[in-house]
Amino acid sequence: MTVKTFIEEFKKIENRETIKIKLISKTKTPLTSSNVAGWFYLPKTEAIPTTDRGEQLMYLAQINCEELPENSIYPSKGIVQFWIFGGDYNLGNDYRKPTSDRKKRVIYYPAIGEHFTEEELTEMYKPQEDKKEDELITPINDGAPFAMSFEKTSQWVMPNDFRFEELFVEKLNEYIADRQTEVGYETYDVNDEDVDYIIEELDISNHTQIGGYGHFTQEDPRCYEDFQDYTELLFQLDSEFGTDDYYILWGDCGVGNFFATKEQLHNLDFTECLYSWDCY
Structure with a gap:
């Protein structure tokens, strides 16, 4: 098996349905x-x-x-909303307990009914600013x-996803039959010039998306056992460069994402889903 064949075969393993999102700047939309x-x-x-x-x-x-294409990720009707805290530089991220709802919320409205107008929202919506910086x-x-x-x-499984390493080692052992690797640091220390190239080819560009495996610049918080049931990517918002500057910027070119358990997604109750953002 050639390196390129290995890469193409690996890409077919554990594929997950994904909806890529293209953001269209400076475009006002209806409230719904x-x-x-x-x-x-x-x-x-x-x-x-x-x-x-x-x-x-x-x-x-x-x-x-x-508005979504037909999919098995989201329900067919309703609105899913994502809220975070703008009163400090953590942006609602609870590093000790990323499932905490103290400073973030994911809300599902199953049907669209009577709602506040933009004028009313303008009067109501006063998100907490950072008290030291005096700004949001x-x-x-x-x-x-x-x-x-x-x-x-x-x-396919992204190299920074907590599920990647074990699967990659298993398939790599089949490819390099005479050099058994182990889960852990040794995975990336194999004395083979092809391994770094393989990982680079599997690590595709980041995306704003729904579903799939998601992306992290540092560490997948789900590498810890307590959070490994949060397998469903509800929404990922990536940093995005505009015409002359970044339109969206999480710290130093980072990414924010929200994950749910299969049970939460089935029940459409996202109380204490997992929220994380990190940057380079």
């Missing part, structure tokens, strides 16, 4: 449409989500399920609001 950093759907019966201290969260994005801390640098377009595709 999919968008990033635009205006949002809020039923008359609901309030803007807050932290455990009553501070308003910052709206990040929403997905209108009816946000990954949205420029170009907002962003509309979305969707493309259905699939994705």
